[in-house]
Amino acid sequence: MTAVDEIKIGGMGASRRRVEDNRFIRGKGNYVDDIVLPGMLHMEILRSPLAHARIKSIDASKAWAMPGVRLVLTGETMAARNLAWMPTLSYDTQAVLATDKVRFQGQEVACVIADDPYIAKDACEAIVVDYEPLPVIVNPTQSLAEGAPLIRDDKENQSNNVVYDWEVGDKDGTDRVFDQADVISKIDLHYPRSHPAPIECCGSIADFNRATSKLTVYMTTQAPHIIRAAVALVAELPEQMIRIISPDIGGGFGNKVPVYPGYVASILASILLERPVKWIEDRTGNLISTGFARDIYLHGELALRKDGRILGVRMKATADHGAFFSDAQPSKFKIGLMHSAFACYDIPNAHLEARGVYTNKAPGGVAYRCSFRVTEAMFFQERMVQAAADDLGMDQAEFRRINFVRDDDFPHRTPWGFLTDSGQYGKCLDVGLEAIGYEEFLKEKEEAAKRGRLLGIGISTMTEPLGAGNSREYDILGIKMFDSAELKIHMTGKALLRTGAKTQGQGHETTWAQIVAHELGLPAEDILVEEGDTDTAPFGMGTYASRSTPVAGAAVAMVSRKIRAKARKIAAHLLEISEEDVEWELGRFYVRSQPDRGVTIQECAMAAYSNMPDGMEPGLENVAYYDPPNLTWPFACYIVTVEVDPETGVWDVLRLVAVDDCGVRINPMIVEGQIMGGLTEAYAMANMQFITFDEHGNCIGSNFTDYLLPTAWETPGIELHEVETPCPHHPIGAKGIGECAAVGGPAAFVNAVMDALKGTGVRNIDMPVFPDRVYEALQTGQDVSGAPPVRTDET
Amino acid sequence: MIKLRFASPEMLVDINEIPDLGYHRIDADGSVHVGALCRHADLERSSLLATRQPTMAAAAPLVADPIVRNRGTLVGSLCHADPQGDWASVMVSLDGLVVAQGPRGRRTIAVKELVHGPFQTTLAYDEVVVEAIAPAPKGAPAGGYLKLERRVGDFATVGVAVSVDRTGDEVTRAGIGLTGVGGSTISADDAAQLLVGGPLTSDAIGEAAALAAQAAQPRTDHRGSASYKRHLVSVFTSRILTGLIRSQEEAA
Numbered sequence A: 001m002t003a004v005d006e007i008k009i010g011g012m013g014a015s016r017r018r019v020e021d022n023r024f025i026r027g028k029g030n031y032v033d034d035i036v037l038p039g040m041l042h043m044e045i046l047r048s049p050l051a052h053a054r055i056k057s058i059d060a061s062k063a064w065a066m067p068g069v070r071l072v073l074t075g076e077t078m079a080a081r082n083l084a085w086m087p088t089l090s091y092d093t094q095a096v097l098a099t100d101k102v103r104f105q106g107q108e109v110a111c112v113i114a115d116d117p118y119i120a121k122d123a124c125e126a127i128v129v130d131y132e133p134l135p136v137i138v139n140p141t142q143s144l145a146e147g148a149p150l151i152r153d154d155k156e157n158q159s160n161n162v163v164y165d166w167e168v169g170d171k172d173g174t175d176r177v178f179d180q181a182d183v184i185s186k187i188d189l190h191y192p193r194s195h196p197a198p199i200e201c202c203g204s205i206a207d208f209n210r211a212t213s214k215l216t217v218y219m220t221t222q223a224p225h226i227i228r229a230a231v232a233l234v235a236e237l238p239e240q241m242i243r244i245i246s247p248d249i250g251g252g253f254g255n256k257v258p259v260y261p262g263y264v265a266s267i268l269a270s271i272l273l274e275r276p277v278k279w280i281e282d283r284t285g286n287l288i289s290t291g292f293a294r295d296i297y298l299h300g301e302l303a304l305r306k307d308g309r310i311l312g313v314r315m316k317a318t319a320d321h322g323a324f325f326s327d328a329q330p331s332k333f334k335i336g337l338m339h340s341a342f343a344c345y346d347i348p349n350a351h352l353e354a355r356g357v358y359t360n361k362a363p364g365g366v367a368y369r370c371s372f373r374v375t376e377a378m379f380f381q382e383r384m385v386q387a388a389a390d391d392l393g394m395d396q397a398e399f400r401r402i403n404f405v406r407d408d409d410f411p412h413r414t415p416w417g418f419l420t421d422s423g424q425y426g427k428c429l430d431v432g433l434e435a436i437g438y439e440e441f442l443k444e445k446e447e448a449a450k451r452g453r454l455l456g457i458g459i460s461t462m463t464e465p466l467g468a469g470n471s472r473e474y475d476i477l478g479i480k481m482f483d484s485a486e487l488k489i490h491m492t493g494k495a496l497l498r499t500g501a502k503t504q505g506q507g508h509e510t511t512w513a514q515i516v517a518h519e520l521g522l523p524a525e526d527i528l529v530e531e532g533d534t535d536t537a538p539f540g541m542g543t544y545a546s547r548s549t550p551v552a553g554a555a556v557a558m559v560s561r562k563i564r565a566k567a568r569k570i571a572a573h574l575l576e577i578s579e580e581d582v583e584w585e586l587g588r589f590y591v592r593s594q595p596d597r598g599v600t601i602q603e604c605a606m607a608a609y610s611n612m613p614d615g616m617e618p619g620l621e622n623v624a625y626y627d628p629p630n631l632t633w634p635f636a637c638y639i640v641t642v643e644v645d646p647e648t649g650v651w652d653v654l655r656l657v658a659v660d661d662c663g664v665r666i667n668p669m670i671v672e673g674q675i676m677g678g679l680t681e682a683y684a685m686a687n688m689q690f691i692t693f694d695e696h697g698n699c700i701g702s703n704f705t706d707y708l709l710p711t712a713w714e715t716p717g718i719e720l721h722e723v724e725t726p727c728p729h730h731p732i733g734a735k736g737i738g739e740c741a742a743v744g745g746p747a748a749f750v751n752a753v754m755d756a757l758k759g760t761g762v763r764n765i766d767m768p769v770f771p772d773r774v775y776e777a778l779q780t781g782q783d784v785s786g787a788p789p790v791r792t793d794e795t
Numbered sequence B: 001m002i003k004l005r006f007a008s009p010e011m012l013v014d015i016n017e018i019p020d021l022g023y024h025r026i027d028a029d030g031s032v033h034v035g036a037l038c039r040h041a042d043l044e045r046s047s048l049l050a051t052r053q054p055t056m057a058a059a060a061p062l063v064a065d066p067i068v069r070n071r072g073t074l075v076g077s078l079c080h081a082d083p084q085g086d087w088a089s090v091m092v093s094l095d096g097l098v099v100a101q102g103p104r105g106r107r108t109i110a111v112k113e114l115v116h117g118p119f120q121t122t123l124a125y126d127e128v129v130v131e132a133i134a135p136a137p138k139g140a141p142a143g144g145y146l147k148l149e150r151r152v153g154d155f156a157t158v159g160v161a162v163s164v165d166r167t168g169d170e171v172t173r174a175g176i177g178l179t180g181v182g183g184s185t186i187s188a189d190d191a192a193q194l195l196v197g198g199p200l201t202s203d204a205i206g207e208a209a210a211l212a213a214q215a216a217q218p219r220t221d222h223r224g225s226a227s228y229k230r231h232l233v234s235v236f237t238s239r240i241l242t243g244l245i246r247s248q249e250e251a252a
């Protein structure tokens, strides 16, 4: 007998087909809206049509009188139970149902619970709300202007619209290197407001059983245990009587981390009515009220030496948070991990100032497919880098190379205090340049220019911090950011694995089994993976910020090792030798001196229930809680070539090359899927996606006709390449991959268009780089900045 | 419309089961007839249009996305009267007609007269359109459709339909329809008229493109600025017409 073949059993490195797809492609997924409970009622939300207005009165009498209406909730009902406001994940408060004012268009004003959703929706329209309109603020300039109306007049001690002022880094040291610089490169950038827009909108079914006092909530949440804690703390219900079930989730992308008013209202409604209450948000509700992403302005400066070395960075960011500061992010960092910018470059001095402001726009600031503002950080970084290379008249690839942290410089402390631990940045760049044919393209570009054609090449290289966190630095509302896994090996050698993470498309049911297979030699198909039920799963912080593999995935490896340690004792007993003489190879223990004498892991499992050694606890089950020593730092290099049509401003992607180093790949097929998905989103952000507002605060982008999701038809083909630098501290060397492409991708596209426009005087076009903005820039030779215009009467 | 609660009709009539309306055909005189249940996808894959009605053939693959094209119809699109509908400008450029039928019998309405505002038609409440017609060309039909969309399946930022019938070099009839640059589909009559009676020259094309741009009434919105949209009308008109000269030269 020999070790089992790891690829054959679906272990690490196997491109195993996703087991969850068996049900998804058959239409047998089980989403919140698929769940029907006996006696279930339906809730709809009445939203504010105005962005800023005082509520003078609410008359719900017509709604109450409609047949089939069971309950109408307003701010007053909530206030009577101390539930009109709730805490956000960032130590602010957010209205559940408005009492005093509405502060953004789409804000929740009332809820109707009825026998079916149509009655509830009709009844919402029968509620008469008398609004007194107030002046509307839709951007930071208005928000900070002298005499601007106070949005958060509900808060004591709030005299202006500033949410926070925050800074990090060495201001004086940075100022000094700027004084010594040969060249200072400056740029102003805007990362427009976008939305994660998962295909499944948010929803919940709250089911309060008066007889047992148990509250069960089926909910579209990426972090069920955090929700349980929040409900226990806010609603003052005993935690053992709260069960949060996150069934199949149709995409999250950060949108399903926060607590939304709909969840809270459905819970209260179920408690009051003692019947299950289902709330399913519609698309417009999702786009106009739930967690948006980005919406940050930046003034960036790089101090440069003539030879191309970056001496210092200054960043001044202004974040538009909407009406409530409800970002989901670690408590310590006010503007997320914005200060992870420039981590892949060796820069001695840096200073970041950030200011957050309130506006009359939806709250959120969620990390849309990124670790807390890392997307903005890396976009700003790579746009600044390209502008600096151009300002120096230096080749953009060479400029990056001479500033990279070198392979032998790890561990490396970034100027803002992060510790990067591994990478081969130069190699990744070389692989990318080779793949795209860099030198040949530059020649082709020169030739094309002679015939009036505009070709461009854009590069984006970055390392980003993933896997929040380690518990020293990362917590949400004080809860430390570790994660967990529980493994139960049944007597027949089959297993049940549960973790504190929550898959929403990442493929945990497939990959976690592969990690167990790698550690224990059990075939992956023998391992059932379950997540998302707080009554059965071990406590964990959920899935976002690419933290599943770095944290919960590590816990899966660690719990497997605990199991293996016990199995080794059982093996010694079965083989009648001492434990020191037992050797392990994948799937099997054997006698060191007699390799053909051994027992399989399955035989050990049977013995754990039928033939355990004297004095040993029966069973083969264990739990591991994993607190990572550091973040993980994958690296990526994306290169895009484009052709711009000078007559229309339309730009087409010619080629798109991706080089990702995410450490060890558990399932290469799933990794590739994550990269392709991320680049598709990156492409969309660069050229079509944004949510903006007119001067009245009307949301433009409230449906999929205005807020565009990319499809396979226009998304460019993607050429994938890989470099592997294992993570030195992760038990299986993995670094996380869920977000790299969405984070690093957008700058590559924008840089490519800017490269095509080099020499025209244009240094920046803010996203989305719509053709009309490119055309305008070409006509005027000027930058086109800020959010695109919405509506004027210009004809 | 219903989903967005812009319309709450008391009754919906499903016309899908009416037999024999799924056709499209070209008669001996060259006129194109499209039944009320003929899907966009049928027109997209039509070998008839590809060889004999180039403006329609050019537009068919640009309407909406492949999924919508499997369900939606040309006639439904005309009746929907969306200023951003692609077929309306194509039919306008072809001097197209619709045949309406009701309790009082049949009547023919020019597509230019069918629409009297955004999403509003001159159909009586008890009439349905059974057929759309592109009349017989006055010579050899040529033309094209160009559309700027932000994404496949997006409505047009700008769309331009050009159709030109020629006998020898001489343009015997021309039509230009504009999508998405006004409160309803725009027929750029002056621009089209300018082309008739002579050969297509680059001067004529330049003038026609400028007149088409003048006919547009775009507004600045999140799809682009008014001046940009106007500029695109000119570029698209000129590109389609220049393409016609080129293909004529290649054929010669």
Ligand SMILES: Cc1cc2nc3c(=O)[nH]c(=O)nc-3n(C[C@H](O)[C@H](O)[C@H](O)COP(=O)(O)OP(=O)(O)OC[C@H]3O[C@@H](n4cnc5c(N)ncnc54)[C@H](O)[C@@H]3O)c2cc1C
Pocket (backbone or CB within 6 Å): B015, B036, B062, B063, B064, B065, B068, B071, B072, B073, B074, B075, B076, B077, B078, B079, B080, B084, B085, B086, B087, B123, B127, B128, B129, B130, B153, B154, B155, B156
């Ligand atoms: C996602 C999406 C993208 C789209 N993109 C585009 C695009 O890019 N360009 C474009 O041109 N269109 C686009 N459309 C619209 C599409 O072309 C539809 O096919 C078109 O609107 C008509 O649909 P229908 O044939 O199903 O008619 P319906 O939706 O059934 O009807 C539309 C209207 O016309 C009336 N009507 C329909 N048939 C008749 C008839 N025979 N007689 C009288 N009245 C009638 C109906 O009462 C209704 O008011 C898009 C649609 C969707 C959903």
